[in-house]
Amino acid sequence: MRKASIKPLQFIFEAAVLACLFTLVQYAINSNIINQYYQINLASICINIILAVSLNLINGFTGQLSLGHAGFMAVGAYAAAVMTTSLNQPFVFGIMAACLAAALAGLIIGVPTLRLKGDYLAIATLGFGEIIRVVLQNIDYIGGPAGIQGIPVYTNWPWLFGSSVLTIVVIVNIINSSYGRAIISVREDEVASELMGINTTRYKVLAFVIGALLAGLAGALYAHYFYIIKPDNFNFLKSFDILVMVVLGGLGSTTGAVIAAIFITVLTAVLQSFPAIRMILYALILVIVMIYRPQGLMGNKEWGRKTWGRIWGGKNGPSANK
C-alpha cells in the first residue's frame, strides 16, 4: 500500500463498473437472453466463488489445510432453511442465522483442531465435516436423510451478486490489513510469527471462523435457490470440489479462487453433455493444469488496482496487493 488513502474517483469508477455488470446481467435475465439453464449455472458460479474465496482464506492465506468446508455450508443451508421454511421468517433472518450458526460451528471445531498441523488437521477437519453431515441425517426435525423440501426460492441475481462481491471485498480488505499480514505470517513461519508477538492460535481460529461464516452464507443461498437440501449434498466430495478450485486457482490468490470457481463450474456444466467420459476429462484437465502450473493458475499473485494501473500505463494506482 503505497499511499493508504481513499481515492474517491477510483472508488466511484469501480462501483460504476460493478453496477454496470450487475445491470447488464439483470437485463439479460429479464429478457431471457440468459435462460433458465444458464441461470442455474450462474447461481452455481456465484455460490462456488463464495465457497472458494472463503476456503482460500483458511487454506491459502493461513496455510491450514481444511477439508471440511462443505460441513459449514451445510450448517448454513440448514439454519437458513429452518428459519424461512419452518419458522416462516424473511430471507434476511435466514441468512443471518446461517452466518451465525456456521461461524459458531467454525469456532467449536476450530478451537480443538487448529492445535493440529498439516495432515493431522486435514484428517480432523475431514472427520468433523462428516460428523456434521451425519448429525444432520439423524435429526428428524430437519427431515433426516430426506432433508428439507419446499424451501421458498428467494435467492435471485441481486442476492447472488451482492453476496459474492461482499465476500470478495471482505476477504481482500482483511488480507490487505495488519490482521491479514498476521494471518499470512502464520502460513510463512508459525514459530517466527509467534516470536514476533502474534498469537498464532487466535489468528488461525479467526480465519477459520470467518471462512466458516462465509461458507454458511453460500449454504443459505444454495438452499434458497435449489429449494431442496439433504445431508448428502454436503458430503466429502463437495468439500473436495471446493479444495480443487482453491488449489487450481493458486493457494493464496483471491483472484485465482474466483477464476477457478468460474472455470470449474463452467467445465462441469459443459462436460454434462458427455456423461460417459465426463469424470475422465475432468480429471485429465486437472492433471494437465497441475503438471504445467503446479502453483495454480495465479500462483499467489492478484489482479488488482496495480495491474489495471499498469495496463493503463499509469503509475498512480495504489497497490492493493503485496
Place this chain on the structure above:
Amino acid sequence: MVHLQINRLSKAFGGLSAVLDFNFQLDKNELLGLIGPNGAGKTTVFNLITGVYKPDAGEIRFNGQNIAGLPAYRICQQGIARTFQNIRLFKDISVLDNVRIALHQNVPYSLLSAVARTPVFFKGEAKIEAQARKILKIFNLDDKRREIASNLPYGEQRRLEIARALATKPSLLILDEPAAGMNPNETRELMELIQWLRLQFDLSILLIEHDMSLVMGVCERIYVLDYGQVIAEGRPEEIRNNPRVIEAYLGEEVG
C-alpha cells in the same frame, strides 16, 4: 539493575539434559555473550527464554516477573525479541511486510474498521508504514522494501531479521549468531550497528557467537556453556585464560 535472571533452569530431551541447572544474570543495558562448543545448549537456552520450549524446571525472571512457561507471543509482548541461527524470515512476502508484521501487536485499528476501510484504518496503516520504514532506514533496507525477503542477499537477510526483531519494541534483544556467514568487513559493521542500537534504543543485548575475536571485542561479560552447564563466567580477558574454557574448546592436554 537486574534485567533478566535465570535460576536453576533445566530442560531435557528424552534422556539428554540439554540445559542443567543453568544460572544466569543480565543487567540492564548490558551486552552479554554466551559461548560454548557445538551442542553445548546455547540455542536451547535462547529457546527457553523466548518460549519456544517450556522449561522442565527453574525460573526465568524478566524485570522481576517469572516468564517461564508463558506462550512465546506473550514473552515477546513483554519485551524480549530475537533472531534465529538459521534465518527465519517470512520468505515469500516483501521486506516491508516482514517488519510490518512485527508491528502488529500494537495495531491501532480494529478488524471491523479494516473490513469497512474507515478513516481510522487508513490513518493506522500510514502510521504502521511510517514506523516500519523508519526501522528499515536504520538498517539501510528502505530502498529494498518492495523486494521479496528471500531475494535479498544473505547479509541483508540477517540485517532484516534484526530489523524485524527491533520492530517489536523490545527491551532485551537476543541474537543467535548474528554474524554467521558474514565476511570480516560485514561482521565489523554489524558489531558497530549492534553497539549503536544498544545506546539508541536503550537495549540489553544477549548474543551467541562463534567468532571469538568478535565476542571478546564487543561483549562486556561472557558466559561459557558446556554440556548444558555454565563452566565459566566473567570479563573477556578472564575467559580467554580460563583453563576450563580452553579444555572445553580444545580438549584436555595430553600427559
